[in-house]
Amino acid sequence: xxxxxxxxxxLIEIDTVRKSFDGGRTFAVRDATIGIAAxxxxxxxxxxxxxxxxxxxxxxxxxxxxxxxxxxxxxxxxTIDAPTLRRRIGYVFQGxxxxxxxxxxxxxxxxxxxxxxxxxxxxARIAELxxxxxxxxxxxxxxxxxxxxxEAQRVSVARALAARPRIVLMDEPFGALDPVTRDAxxxxxxxxxxxxxxxxxxxxxxxxxxxxxxxxxxxxxxGRVLAEGTPAALMADAADPDVAALMAMPKRxxxxxxxxxxxxxxxxxxx
Amino acid sequence: xxERIQSALHLLPDYxxxxxxxxxxxxxxxxxxxLPLGLWxxxxxxxxxxxxxxxxxxxxxxxxxLLALFYPLLLGLSAFTNPLLGFRxxxxxxxxxxxxxxxxxxxxxxxxAVAGLTGLDPAVMEAASAVGMTARxxxxxxxxxxxxxxxxxxxxxxxxxxIGAATLSxxxxxxxLGNYIFTGLQTENWIFVLFGCAAAAAFAFVVDQILGxxxxxxxxRDARRIWFGAAFMAVGMSAALVPLMTPLLAGGSGAxxxxxxxxxxxxxxxELISERLEGEGASVARKEGLGSAVAFRALAASDIDxxxxxSGTLWANVLGRSDAPESAAMLSELTTAMTLRFGVVLLGxxxxxxxxxxxxxxxxxxxxxxxxIADLARHAGELNFGTDLEFLSRPEWTTLRDAYGLKFQxxxxxxxxxxxxxxxxxxVDVITAFSSDGRIAAQGLVVLADPKHAIPSYDAVLxxxxxxxxxxxxxxxxxxxxxxxxxxxxREANFMVxxxxxxxxxxxxxxxxxxxxxxxxx
Numbered sequence: 001x002x003x004x005x006x007x008x009x010x011l012i013e014i015d016t017v018r019k020s021f022d023g024g025r026t027f028a029v030r031d032a033t034i035g036i037a038a039x040x041x042x043x044x045x046x047x048x049x050x051x052x053x054x055x056x057x058x059x060x061x062x063x064x065x066x067x068x069x070x071x072x073x074x075x076x077x078x079t080i081d082a083p084t085l086r087r088r089i090g091y092v093f094q095g096x097x098x099x100x101x102x103x104x105x106x107x108x109x110x111x112x113x114x115x116x117x118x119x120x121x122x123x124a125r126i127a128e129l130x131x132x133x134x135x136x137x138x139x140x141x142x143x144x145x146x147x148x149x150x151e152a153q154r155v156s157v158a159r160a161l162a163a164r165p166r167i168v169l170m171d172e173p174f175g176a177l178d179p180v181t182r183d184a185x186x187x188x189x190x191x192x193x194x195x196x197x198x199x200x201x202x203x204x205x206x207x208x209x210x211x212x213x214x215x216x217x218x219x220x221x222x223g224r225v226l227a228e229g230t231p232a233a234l235m236a237d238a239a240d241p242d243v244a245a246l247m248a249m250p251k252r253x254x255x256x257x258x259x260x261x262x263x264x265x266x267x268x269x270x271x
Numbered sequence: 272x273x274e275r276i277q278s279a280l281h282l283l284p285d286y287x288x289x290x291x292x293x294x295x296x297x298x299x300x301x302x303x304x305x306l307p308l309g310l311w312x313x314x315x316x317x318x319x320x321x322x323x324x325x326x327x328x329x330x331x332x333x334x335x336x337l338l339a340l341f342y343p344l345l346l347g348l349s350a351f352t353n354p355l356l357g358f359r360x361x362x363x364x365x366x367x368x369x370x371x372x373x374x375x376x377x378x379x380x381x382x383x384a385v386a387g388l389t390g391l392d393p394a395v396m397e398a399a400s401a402v403g404m405t406a407r408x409x410x411x412x413x414x415x416x417x418x419x420x421x422x423x424x425x426x427x428x429x430x431x432x433x434i435g436a437a438t439l440s441x442x443x444x445x446x447x448l449g450n451y452i453f454t455g456l457q458t459e460n461w462i463f464v465l466f467g468c469a470a471a472a473a474f475a476f477v478v479d480q481i482l483g484x485x486x487x488x489x490x491x492r493d494a495r496r497i498w499f500g501a502a503f504m505a506v507g508m509s510a511a512l513v514p515l516m517t518p519l520l521a522g523g524s525g526a527x528x529x530x531x532x533x534x535x536x537x538x539x540x541x542e543l544i545s546e547r548l549e550g551e552g553a554s555v556a557r558k559e560g561l562g563s564a565v566a567f568r569a570l571a572a573s574d575i576d577x578x579x580x581x582s583g584t585l586w587a588n589v590l591g592r593s594d595a596p597e598s599a600a601m602l603s604e605l606t607t608a609m610t611l612r613f614g615v616v617l618l619g620x621x622x623x624x625x626x627x628x629x630x631x632x633x634x635x636x637x638x639x640x641x642x643x644i645a646d647l648a649r650h651a652g653e654l655n656f657g658t659d660l661e662f663l664s665r666p667e668w669t670t671l672r673d674a675y676g677l678k679f680q681x682x683x684x685x686x687x688x689x690x691x692x693x694x695x696x697x698x699v700d701v702i703t704a705f706s707s708d709g710r711i712a713a714q715g716l717v718v719l720a721d722p723k724h725a726i727p728s729y730d731a732v733l734x735x736x737x738x739x740x741x742x743x744x745x746x747x748x749x750x751x752x753x754x755x756x757x758x759x760x761x762r763e764a765n766f767m768v769x770x771x772x773x774x775x776x777x778x779x780x781x782x783x784x785x786x787x788x789x790x791x792x793x
């Protein structure tokens with residue numbers, strides 16, 4: 001995996017970006033550099049305040065860096081008109097942010113509509129996306145207020161994919177969901193990522209989720225990139241003790257669950 | 272049916288139509304200014320406090336005062352527009368009322384627009400940017416629809432306030448449902464007062480309910496209710512405005528504007544003048560309930576065409592004189608000064624005088640041995656003085672006070688009706704009665720003699736605006752009134768309207784007066 005990444009030219013290059021929200025006294029992001037290959041599923045992990053969300057928002061210009069730049073296919077995003085750029089990039093986030101005054105179908109179809117697609121084309125795309133995220137087509141005429149949290153997040157994923165973006169940005173996308181829904185939606189999305197050939201950058205504070213879904217993990221702390229690598233590589237050997245502690249957690253959990261399962265099997269009465 | 276209810280109903284279509292036109296225009300203007308300003312304030316947080324504070328400040332000015340302030344303001348503006356741009360702004364009637372009410376309606380619209388647009392869910396706002404909306408698309412597709420319920424609630428509040436405050440526009444010469452209230456208060460026609468209150472309240476209630484329907488539609492995103500409400504509103508407004516369209520369609524634009532100050536005699540004389548003009552085939556509109564100073568300035572500016580004023584009032588208040596020559600000398604000097612200084616034609620005296628006269632209840636005056644104002648001055652320290660609303664701020668009072676050294680225990684101002692009540696009940700001892708008032712005799716009041724002639728003559732005179740100075744119809748209609756109205760029938764006519772029982776309307780009193788003056792009946 002690591003080798004093939006090196007072989008591919010990076011689709012997205014985040015190049016020594018820096019951002020301060022208080023006039024330079026502290027930095028939310030400090031000289032972060034990340035290269036993301038086409039088709040990759042990257043998870044950016046870190047505690048809150050580590051700068052991971054800000055880094056994500058540089059890509060679709062929801063936040064502008066003070067210095068450094070982000071390039072997509074070698075083009076600096078700062079040179080692309082922000083609304084045009086954003087229509088080409090899917091975005092899913094924790095707050096869900098569905099438009100409460102628009103029906104589910106209108107929510108999903110908003111970016112195609114802004115791009116000037118024809119009505120029949122949009123309607124067909126809405127139906128296709130509801131199928132894709134596993135919601136009944138009848139949901140198209142509902143208002144977001146009538147949806148459960150999991151359903152709303154599926155609509156949010158559908159909306160992000162509507163205009164057939166190649167890149168999808170996700171900010172704690174499944175953070176507010178119950179564990180079962182979260183797991184189901186995570187694996188649904190991972191399948192979509194493969195099928196549609198997407199490049200996904202997901203910000204999460206949940207290392208286990210990152211390990212289970214992503215091809216590569218970027219660990220951030222106080223605005224800097226601490227480590228980057230495949231989940232397996234980071235779990236096996238991390239130079240930084242913090243990274244090692246962080247990556248040890250899912251492994252430890254997995255081992256404990258495995259031992260519980262073994263013990264239960266051993267103690268279970270037979271007959 | 273009671274005749275007063277009938278006459279109230281007869282006036283309703285015109286009053287309501289003008290009330291609807293005024294309040295709807297003010298509200299529409301308030302929305303057109305308030306919403307964009309609200310949007311701008313959302314984008315410029317630093318300006319928010321000053322703008323909202325200014326709107327609150329305007330709201331704290333009493334409605335009546337705000338209306339009154341626009342009169343000198345527009346007159347002042349006209350002083351610039353006339354020489355520079357060649358037109359005058361009408362300082363009375365629709366324009367000042369519209370401007371004052373528009374300002375009045377701004378606060379709730381502005382405040383709710385700002386509250387509605389700043390209180391939106393930040394996640395939804397970020398989503399709007401993230402799906403690729405431009406700032407403009409975000410505004411119209413997301414922010415405005417989501418803020419609509421709060422904005423509508425503000426418009427609803429503004430509508431109710433505006434409709435209520437529009438009743439006050441009567442005082443600057445704009446006809447509204449307030450005419451019932453102002454006229455009713457002056458002539459003690461309580462049916463009129465109640466009718467005016469009820470009509471304004473009912474109108475406000477209906478508008479509030481319809482806007483409530485639209486608001487509910489906006490909150491629950493139910494387009495049907497919004498359209499229903501809008502349709503109701505459009506149909507209702509069009510129906511109410513029909514009475515205004517008919518004269519317009521008939522092409523009656525050159526109507527004569529007859530003015531009247533705010534007491535019964537003025538209402539009766541305005542009716543008499545109107546009937547004379549209508550007898551000549553002219554169309555007439557009335558502007559009643561004007562303040563004393565407002566009336567003359569309105570005439571000089573041709574905002575009204577004709578009204579009756581009193582020589583002493585013009586002498587002291589308009590010419591600023593403090594001497595008191597005898598009647599004929601004053602009249603001839605006034606006639607010249609009016610033409611030279613204002614282009615106003617003083618057509619002539621009607622034949623009676625309505626002077627300020629200090630009056631007391633007979634038994635009270637006799638008990639104290641007061642016959643003259645000089646006697647009064649000796650007892651003034653223990654007496655209470657009741658005046659109409661303007662007397663104490665008029666130059667005549669200063670002259671009178673200084674001539675006799677009057678210093679009362681207390682001074683109170685009333686509307687004329689309540690002033691007579693107050694002397695009758697003993698709340699005050701001396702009042703500034705009007706010499707042509709029927710209530711002097713009816714209430715057993717004595718008028719105190721003025722040995723020093725400190726109070727000037729107050730001959731009732733017909734005044735004509737510069738615009739109509741050479742108007743033949745006006746001259747033909749009104750010249751027969753000159754010198755024909757004696758004080759006795761005038762007193763009787765006033766008393767017909769002012770008395771507590773068996774009240775007559777100003778129209779009926781005017782007909783009585785015409786008959787007494789030997790004018791042909793129509």
